[in-house]
Amino acid sequence: MYHFCRTVLLVVLWFSLLAAFYSFFSYLCYAGLCGGAVAEEISRNPLYVKILGYYTWLYPLIVFGALYLSRRRRQAEDAVGSLTILLVPLISLLPLIYIYFQVEKISNNYAKQQDAYYTAHPTDFVCAPGKFIRRDNSHFYYFSGIAGSWSVTYFDNYEEMVTFLENNELNILHCKNQKGISLYSLGKSYFI
Numbered sequence: 001m002y003h004f005c006r007t008v009l010l011v012v013l014w015f016s017l018l019a020a021f022y023s024f025f026s027y028l029c030y031a032g033l034c035g036g037a038v039a040e041e042i043s044r045n046p047l048y049v050k051i052l053g054y055y056t057w058l059y060p061l062i063v064f065g066a067l068y069l070s071r072r073r074r075q076a077e078d079a080v081g082s083l084t085i086l087l088v089p090l091i092s093l094l095p096l097i098y099i100y101f102q103v104e105k106i107s108n109n110y111a112k113q114q115d116a117y118y119t120a121h122p123t124d125f126v127c128a129p130g131k132f133i134r135r136d137n138s139h140f141y142y143f144s145g146i147a148g149s150w151s152v153t154y155f156d157n158y159e160e161m162v163t164f165l166e167n168n169e170l171n172i173l174h175c176k177n178q179k180g181i182s183l184y185s186l187g188k189s190y191f192i
């Protein structure tokens with residue numbers, strides 16, 4: 001049983017070295033090479049970035065040190081000590097796992113915000129599937145696209161928006177909110 005457990009732990013340790021490469025690329029990304037809201041949010045917490053940076057060089061040292069000490073314990077015929085030493089690198093992965101759970105939580109939060117923003121609200125005027133108009137104070141925003149790929153066009157006034165819709169072969173009569181009220185029926189005076 002000892003040899004089986006030792007073999008399994010050795011295989012797991014060698015594969016766990018991939019965490020060093022993963023943390024290296026994550027470190028590069030969150031230290032400033034990647035863009036986006038998630039990378040920016042994570043880079044605001046310097047502890048996460050520092051831990052990722054340390055794991056790139058410190059974790060391989062921990063693994064190779066544990067392999068060396070485990071071999072020494074095995075040669076001294078200390079089976080329990082040999083297996084215990086092999087568990088140390090796996091335990092040292094816990095902070096890295098915590099960071100990746102936090103990254104996933106931040107990523108999910110931004111994904112929910114993005115879905116809420118790019119989904120038609122009850123007050124928005126839907127012109128066609130995946131195309132709707134949102135009014136914010138005196139400005140208009142035209143959303144067009146599908147999930148994951150959206151374009152937003154900004155308009156200062158009602159006339160600009162109507163001209164844009166005509167140029168893109170969209171009839172303003174078809175733009176309605178959830179109550180069934182047409183954008184055109186409200187008229188220009190409603191939006192001023």
